[in-house]
Amino acid sequence: MIKNTTFAIALVIASTSFALAKDTLYIVNSGSTGGSYNAQLTAWMTDLNKYYDTKYVQAKGCSKAAAVIRKITSNENTQALSLYSSTWKHSNKDCQVLYPSDNKYLFSNQKAGIVFSKKDTKIDFLTDGAVIGINGSNDVYINKIASINNINFKTIRYENSKGVTLGVLNGEVDFGITNSSSRFWKAIDGLKGHYVLSADSVEGIPSIATIGGDPKPIYDKYIYFGNNSDELLSNMRKVFANDTSAIRKWQDNIRASITNLNQDDRSAYIQDFMKSFPIK
Amino acid sequence: MEFILYGLVAGTIAGLMPGVGIFATLLILYPWLLQLNVVDCFIFYLALTSTTQYVGSVSATILGVPGESSSLPAVYEGNALYKKGLGGLAISGAAMGSVLGGLLVLGLITLVAPYLHYVYYFFNTYVQAIVLYSVLLIMIFFSNKSFIISALLAGLGYYLGYIGCEYIDGWGSCHVPIDNPDITTGLPLISVIGALFVFPQLLKFSNPNLENKTAQIDTSLFEHIKFFITNISSSLRGTGIGFFLGFTPGGSTALSSNTAHRYEVLREKRKNRYEQGNYRALVAAETSNNAAAFTTLLPLFVLGIPFAASEALFYDIIISKGFIFTSEFDMVFFMKNIAYNLVIINILAFFIAWPFAKYITHIMMIPQKVLNLSVFIILIFVIYNVGDPFFQNEYYLITFFALLPIGYLLRNYDTMPLVFAFILQDRFFMNAVTIKDLITSYF
Numbered sequence: 059m060i061k062n063t064t065f066a067i068a069l070v071i072a073s074t075s076f077a078l079a080k081d082t083l084y085i086v087n088s089g090s091t092g093g094s095y096n097a098q099l100t101a102w103m104t105d106l107n108k109y110y111d112t113k114y115v116q117a118k119g120c121s122k123a124a125a126v127i128r129k130i131t132s133n134e135n136t137q138a139l140s141l142y143s144s145t146w147k148h149s150n151k152d153c154q155v156l157y158p159s160d161n162k163y164l165f166s167n168q169k170a171g172i173v174f175s176k177k178d179t180k181i182d183f184l185t186d187g188a189v190i191g192i193n194g195s196n197d198v199y200i201n202k203i204a205s206i207n208n209i210n211f212k213t214i215r216y217e218n219s220k221g222v223t224l225g226v227l228n229g230e231v232d233f234g235i236t237n238s239s240s241r242f243w244k245a246i247d248g249l250k251g252h253y254v255l256s257a258d259s260v261e262g263i264p265s266i267a268t269i270g271g272d273p274k275p276i277y278d279k280y281i282y283f284g285n286n287s288d289e290l291l292s293n294m295r296k297v298f299a300n301d302t303s304a305i306r307k308w309q310d311n312i313r314a315s316i317t318n319l320n321q322d323d324r325s326a327y328i329q330d331f332m333k334s335f336p337i338k
Numbered sequence: 339m340e341f342i343l344y345g346l347v348a349g350t351i352a353g354l355m356p357g358v359g360i361f362a363t364l365l366i367l368y369p370w371l372l373q374l375n376v377v378d379c380f381i382f383y384l385a386l387t388s389t390t391q392y393v394g395s396v397s398a399t400i401l402g403v404p405g406e407s408s409s410l411p412a413v414y415e416g417n418a419l420y421k422k423g424l425g426g427l428a429i430s431g432a433a434m435g436s437v438l439g440g441l442l443v444l445g446l447i448t449l450v451a452p453y454l455h456y457v458y459y460f461f462n463t464y465v466q467a468i469v470l471y472s473v474l475l476i477m478i479f480f481s482n483k484s485f486i487i488s489a490l491l492a493g494l495g496y497y498l499g500y501i502g503c504e505y506i507d508g509w510g511s512c513h514v515p516i517d518n519p520d521i522t523t524g525l526p527l528i529s530v531i532g533a534l535f536v537f538p539q540l541l542k543f544s545n546p547n548l549e550n551k552t553a554q555i556d557t558s559l560f561e562h563i564k565f566f567i568t569n570i571s572s573s574l575r576g577t578g579i580g581f582f583l584g585f586t587p588g589g590s591t592a593l594s595s596n597t598a599h600r601y602e603v604l605r606e607k608r609k610n611r612y613e614q615g616n617y618r619a620l621v622a623a624e625t626s627n628n629a630a631a632f633t634t635l636l637p638l639f640v641l642g643i644p645f646a647a648s649e650a651l652f653y654d655i656i657i658s659k660g661f662i663f664t665s666e667f668d669m670v671f672f673m674k675n676i677a678y679n680l681v682i683i684n685i686l687a688f689f690i691a692w693p694f695a696k697y698i699t700h701i702m703m704i705p706q707k708v709l710n711l712s713v714f715i716i717l718i719f720v721i722y723n724v725g726d727p728f729f730q731n732e733y734y735l736i737t738f739f740a741l742l743p744i745g746y747l748l749r750n751y752d753t754m755p756l757v758f759a760f761i762l763q764d765r766f767f768m769n770a771v772t773i774k775d776l777i778t779s780y781f
Contacts, residue, residue, distance in 0.1 A: 084727070091657045100659070113727050114658070114659065115727065115728060116657070116658050117523065118504065119503060119504055119510055121502075121503030121504075121512060121522045121523075122502070122503055122504075122522060122523050122524070125503075125519045125520065125522045125523045126523060126728055128519065129728055129729035129730060130728075130729060132729065133729060143507065145507050145508060146507060146508060147508045152503075152522075189779050193507065193509075194507025194508055194509050195507055195508030195509055196507075198508075212775075212778070212779040213775065214772060214775040214776055214779060215509075215771050215772060215775050216768070216772055217764075217768040217772075221768075221772070224461075224462075225462070225463070225772075228460065228461070228462040229462075230462050230463060230776065237507070
């Protein structure tokens with residue numbers, strides 16, 4: 059009798075533990091620790107903890123992120139979530155590991171970068187010799203605009219958009235250009251937007267196209283490695299539907315950003331992306 | 339609350355055991371700390387560091403063994419008091435001074451906390467460079483007898499931090515000496531620090547003398563408090579010294595406690611009442627020690643710049659969780675997670691360091707060789723485990739073992755400059771890139 063009871067209890071405990079065991083989801087931050095990728099991925103980590111045993115990995119840049127993801131996916135049954143930016147170098151062999159394709163792509167956020175300065179600036183953006191804070195490959199982008207307008211900019215490189223924003227705020231540079239405008243909107247009391255990098259104006263800020271720049275739609279693509287993307291997407295949608303979730307709060311604070319998390323036609327989006335940003 | 343208790347236990351062990359210290363404790367607990375959320379991690383760290391300061395003076399007083407370098411004045415004065423049979427007064431004075439210093443500094447920090455965010459406006463690239471390089475230079479000048487050795491160690495740390503690939507948004511580069519995908523992720527922090535900082539420390543320490551048992555004079559609780567209040571001015575002077583010297587990078591608590599001690603000794607000598615085993619000098623040093631332990635956290639919290647090896651490791655753990663020191667540390671965070679818990683931690687640590695002092699010294703009965711060997715074995719397991727989430731267990735261990743011979747060669751040196759340069763390599767690099775651009779823009 060005692061033996062049977064013990065066995066039954068053990069069986070119940072074992073089956074309950076098994077039922078409660080959550081799958082592991084690796085969340086790989088392919089951006090810098092001070093950037094918007096980190097902010098949104100940590101928000102997802104907080105929210106998805108309900109469904110998964112989440113493990114957060116800092117792997118800044120294509121090479122590190124690719125190496126980590128190769129390791130993770132070398133083990134069957136593991137799954138990883140990460141982000142890929144349309145501004146990255148698609149021809150780089152490590153970036154290609156992350157490059158969104160039909161089987162990796164989950165959804166994307168489209169955002170508009172911005173050119174901004176301190177609120178009380180007296181300099182026009184198209185001034186010869188203006189000092190511009192940049193990060194990533196925005197020096198190439200900004201110098202094209204300078205060339206079209208027959209002027210020269212002096213570019214100052216910062217580690218990330220946070221560095222650029224601080225550089226503008228403390229007067230180190232005249233203007234800043236960032237691919238993500240979240241920090242700009244956060245510090246809007248002290249800053250002034252000059253041009254958005256999208257084709258259309260946003261909240262009264264004109265498009266960069268008005269001064270000859272190529273509109274630069276920026277897509278943050280959520281990518282997935284594993285065998286159950288539908289389940290992850292469904293869980294992400296549930297989380298996003300909750301107004302109090304960390305990711306929802308993050309998204310609500312970002313202006314000029316559109317997410318297609320809730321749209322079903324993933325294939326069409328990714329085909330468009332692959333056409334616009336081909337691997338060369 | 340449970341993380342305060344864990345921190346108190348870990349801090350007690352770290353404070354009592356020469357060679358263990360805050361850094362090795364953090365390293366041993368690294369896999370566990372990675373599992374905690376940011377706030378619990380903060381609470382644990384604060385409890386660990388504060389308790390270490392309190393408890394370090396107990397082993398220093400009773401056994402003449404400095405658990406931390408900041409406890410040297412406690413060895414000099416406290417152990418002498420113990421040998422005179424006044425160990426109880428020495429321990430209570432150090433504990434009460436620590437509480438007073440800690441809480442006064444906490445009050446001062448609370449007053450300035452609402453204005454901390456203005457710091458970012460002044461913290462431009464040049465100021466960042468001044469802070470970063472000042473910290474590095476102070477470490478290079480004061481950590482070893484030879485400036486050149488320290489500079490070479492910092493250079494080695496920078497080089498080791500440089501290894502790996504950093505390629506983002508179409509900008510960056512790879513520096514991999516051997517073509518191996520694991521190396522593109524950089525050298526693992528825990529392997530490098532385990533081999534080049536903890537291992538040399540484990541080779542340094544020997545067993546304390548546990549045979550020193552002097553009969554102690556019984557003193558009532560009232561007498562303990564009265565004696566402290568009579569000498570409270572020395573504690574207040576210690577608080578002032580600790581508050582300001584706490585901003586000194588690389589061993590601020592050791593500098594503060596030793597400076598407060600020397601200053602008090604000079605005052606006592608001028609009044610012709612100094613002899614070794616001076617209560618005021620002990621209280622000033624211990625108060626200053628704890629006051630500095632608080633202020634030294636400010637640059638880390640506000641500017642994201644660690645001033646000590648243990649802070650650098652803590653910084654790494656916290657940022658790996660996605661926390662951004664310079665953005666997310668504000669008044670609300672400070673009051674809710676730091677100030678409130680620090681008060682509780684100080685009160686609890688006070689009771690560990692005084693009424694329970696006689697019990698906690700039993701830990702010292704463990705032979706040092708056994709302890710060091712245990713720490714080394716645990717370290718190997720920890721390193722293997724930390725590599726697990728990245729499927730890099732072997733890589734983490736191979737890096738550790740490959741660097742051990744260098745760690746052995748460095749056993750007689752303070753490798754703090756190496757650790758600092760290694761952990762902050764990317765900050766140094768990006769700061770240099772921005773400064774180069776800024777200077778070029780003037781022409």
